[in-house]
Amino acid sequence: MEGQEKHVYRTLIARLRSEGKIVFAVASSGIAALILQGKRTAHSRFEIPINHEENSTCSINQGTQLAKLITRASLIIWDETPMHHRYAFEAVDKTLKDILRFDDLNSSDNPFGGKTVMLGGDFRQILPVVPKGGRHEVVLASINNSYLWDYCMVFNLKTNMRLNPCSADISTSNSISEFSKWVLDIRDGKIESISREEDGEPSWIKIPSHLLIHGGDNPIGEIVSITYPSFHNSYKDAHYLQERAILTPKNHTVDEINSHMMQFVAGEQHSYLSSDSICKASSNVADQDMIYPVEFLNTLHFSGLPNHVLQLKVGNPIMLLRNIKQNVGLCNGTRLIVTQLATWIIEGRIITGKNIGTKVLIPMVILTATESKWPFVLRRR
Structure with missing residues (x-):
């Protein structure tokens, strides 16, 4: 554990x-x-x-x-x-x-x-x-x-330390304990599973009804309202944000959720446009700039890279995607709240890790993407 x-x-x-x-x-x-x-x-x-x-x-x-x-x-x-x-x-x-x-x-x-x-x-x-x-x-x-x-010699740790603080509330402790056991049973393959024809092996399980969001024509709105109740009043509260997150395996779903939640953040929206180019050392193809114009590069989406248009407001919770300065807490996965938006730099307050409360500056960074389906390396600043 x-x-x-x-x-x-x-x-x-x-x-x-x-x-x-x-x-x-x-x-x-x-x-x-x-x-x-x-x-x-x-x-x-x-x-x-x-x-x-x-x-x-x-x-x-x-x-x-x-x-x-x-x-x-x-x-x-x-x-x-x-x-x-x-x-x-x-x-x-x-x-x-x-x-x-x-x-x-x-x-x-x-x-x-x-x-x-x-x-x-x-x-x-x-x-x-x-x-x-x-x-x-x-x-x-x-x-x-x-x-x-x-x-290697293998040693197993078996005590769930997260259950100890809940001992004062028996019902909450029992609920967390049951959920923890259910998750471990899934990991250990103890939950009955079914297979789909395209999978070829049992890999799908039935999730208990009380863990599901039922009905509604707006599933994103439903999960946002349940995960982030009263978000429009609490989005600047670091403790409120630390306890909540919505996970999804698809980047386009992340974009939909971000766009939906942006409307609840007060203030003017700033749009940052990336500068996209092809790394000259990645290919020997002549006239590559003619084959792949900048307008085309701007439309590309890559895992781990921000899109060409980055829309932010003061008060937005954000997450870093690269290690910038680890000794002050600026690394991949660090979560912050935007406190100021300037032309060339973003100021934020860290809300995770050991540097909670520290205000930091995030400069422009050159990121590269090397997805194999493209015969070049994209440089996005």
């Missing part, structure tokens, strides 16, 4: 660092990296290639300060590991073996060069994202299909 994991991490880190030992704490996502002091993303700390392959290695050279620090480390804690592709772990494994071979002749025979590594996470949550991959490809990309898994 998540609460127990973080307690174990903090205890180990505090004990070892009190003895003057070095502990590396990394996470697979930017938002998870904010939870523990001194934690960074694994990609940032170990310089893992963004597009890693089977033979990839990290960009850490012998004799550098980072290489010397890794040599002295007593423990490496890697949180949210199931989210990462197994090639990322194998890249770190090969790199550590190379770095440590001058200090330990047997490093090439031991996983991670002989360093003690604690991998934490829940395989029933988010697994590696494989673009256009099915269940088979996702399972093959997981860490437990790596050669490193044979060296």
Whole structure:
């Protein structure tokens, strides 16, 4: 369970660092990296290639300060590991073996060069994202299909820490406990499921009636009114926003929900237009600007990138999609409330993580998209 994991991490880190030992704490996502002091993303700390392959290695050279620090480390804690592709772990494994071979002749025979590594996470949550991959490809990309898994010892944490604060209200505690058990039963495959012809295997379950929104000609309006009651009066309340979120697997549904909720936020709406271009280094095709004019690039939608037109109001809750400045809490997944909209910059107040209440500036950022269906790399500023 998540609460127990973080307690174990903090205890180990505090004990070892009190003895003057070095502990590396990394996470697979930017938002998870904010939870523990001194934690960074694994990609940032170990310089893992963004597009890693089977033979990839990290960009850490012998004799550098980072290489010397890794040599002295007593423990490496890697949180949210199931989210990462197994090639990322194998890249770190090969790199550590190379770095440590001058200090330990047997490093090439031991996983991670002989360093003690604690991998934490829940395989029933988010697994590696494989673009256009099915269940088979996702399972093959997981860490437990790596050669490193044979060296792992598995420890299970079983107590749900979220249930403890509810003990004062018996009915609420029982309700949360029942829901928690139902979710775990789904994850463990204990709920009766049915299959559709196109799926070929049982994968659809029936959701209890009391968890569904029934009727209505406006489903988006219904779920918004239930999830965000009195939104027009409470959208500036950080605590109110922290406790609520609407999740959807489709980006176009996100756009519909955002457009619907925008009408409840008072004030003038500002429209920011992106500057789109094709990365010249991504293709050798001549006259590519003629083939794909800017007007066409503006119409493209990519996963993980804002659309060409970004519409905001002061008071809007927003979420960052990139790591900008992690030490002040500006990383992928950070949620903020817009406090000021300028021509070239946006000011916001952080409402998640350790930097709650801090006002920060979000500058223009160049984002790239590399979806394979297009023969070019889009640069969107």
